[in-house]
Amino acid sequence: MYIYPPIDYIEPVFRPPSEANSLILQVTNGCSWNNCTFCEMYTEPQKKFRPKSQADILDDIKRCAESLGAVRRVFLADGDAMALSFNRLKDILLAIKEYLPSVTRVSSYCLPRNLKSKTVEELAELQSLGLSLLYVGAESGNDQILAKIDKGETFDSTVDALLKIKAAGIKSSVMIINGMGGVNYSEQHALDSARLVNETQPEYLATLVLFFRQGEAHFRKEFGDDFIKSSQLQLIQEMQVLLSNLELEKTIFRSDHASNYLVLKGVLGRDKAKLLSMIDGAINQDRSVFLRSDRQRGL
Numbered sequence: 001m002y003i004y005p006p007i008d009y010i011e012p013v014f015r016p017p018s019e020a021n022s023l024i025l026q027v028t029n030g031c032s033w034n035n036c037t038f039c040e041m042y043t044e045p046q047k048k049f050r051p052k053s054q055a056d057i058l059d060d061i062k063r064c065a066e067s068l069g070a071v072r073r074v075f076l077a078d079g080d081a082m083a084l085s086f087n088r089l090k091d092i093l094l095a096i097k098e099y100l101p102s103v104t105r106v107s108s109y110c111l112p113r114n115l116k117s118k119t120v121e122e123l124a125e126l127q128s129l130g131l132s133l134l135y136v137g138a139e140s141g142n143d144q145i146l147a148k149i150d151k152g153e154t155f156d157s158t159v160d161a162l163l164k165i166k167a168a169g170i171k172s173s174v175m176i177i178n179g180m181g182g183v184n185y186s187e188q189h190a191l192d193s194a195r196l197v198n199e200t201q202p203e204y205l206a207t208l209v210l211f212f213r214q215g216e217a218h219f220r221k222e223f224g225d226d227f228i229k230s231s232q233l234q235l236i237q238e239m240q241v242l243l244s245n246l247e248l249e250k251t252i253f254r255s256d257h258a259s260n261y262l263v264l265k266g267v268l269g270r271d272k273a274k275l276l277s278m279i280d281g282a283i284n285q286d287r288s289v290f291l292r293s294d295r296q297r298g299l
């Protein structure tokens with residue numbers, strides 16, 4: 001049974017699906033970038049970016065130690081805990097080690113820009129103190145798309161960050177958004193995203209399908225008139241190009257987020273042929289056998 005932690009959260013709080021059972025420790029509020037045109041996570045006034053005070057974070061850790069049972073995993077929220085300085089992160093990890101000794105994994109979202117001021121040695125020290133997984137929302141490997149969605153990152157900046165994470169011994173989980181460039185940029189999006197993932201060999205790769213809470217017209221206003229939303233078939237064809245061009249050694253791949261029509265799971269490269277045959281089935285056979293309906297997608 002999940003016990004609600006004694007933390008005064010500034011809601012809403014987001015976390016990756018794989019952190020459902022983790023203690024969510026809010027060390028910053030919101031996202032320091034908060035400009036990506038497709039992202040509506042931190043738009044409410046109370047979510048304006050602000051690091052939480054170190055004293056409050058340490059109090060939260062102590063209170064959790066007193067009232068929760070053994071905590072195995074901690075997720076540092078919100079949008080980019082890595083915006084905190086090395087020294088602050090180090091002290092937080094030391095406090096987790098001291099007060100929550102059962103913790104075996106600490107993770108957080110990570111914006112590539114926030115690693116620029118941290119050396120590989122510093123990241124390796126954070127890893128030795130328990131920081132073991134960083135979620136990097138690359139979204140696309142294509143620079144034109146990254147500029148259009150105001151990601152504030154490029155192919156190179158994302159690759160640099162992922163290689164730095166790897167050199168420090170921290171695992172990474174990369175997110176690519178299926179349909180991010182619409183019909184016109186689909187092929188380049190898939191090819192450049194595959195190239196980004198191949199060059200960085202993350203431990204985890206996930207895809208989700210672009211969806212618009214504020215509507216397509218609102219998104220197009222930011223992206224440009226050349227955005228044409230991909231159909232269900234075009235999204236799957238884009239996945240086919242992406243997967244065909246992935247050359248991975250050992251990456252756990254998931255496209256099982258609620259937004260996906262086609263659920264794919266496997267280890268790449270081992271399961272590449274199997275996943276491609278599922279995609280082929282969804283394109284060339286009875287799609288209803290392979291695909292979730294809109295109702296099943298649960299958005």
Ligand code: SF4
Binds near residue numbers: 031039040041079111
């Ligand atoms: S960096 Fe992440 S959390 Fe911040 S605005 Fe972009 S998608 Fe949203």
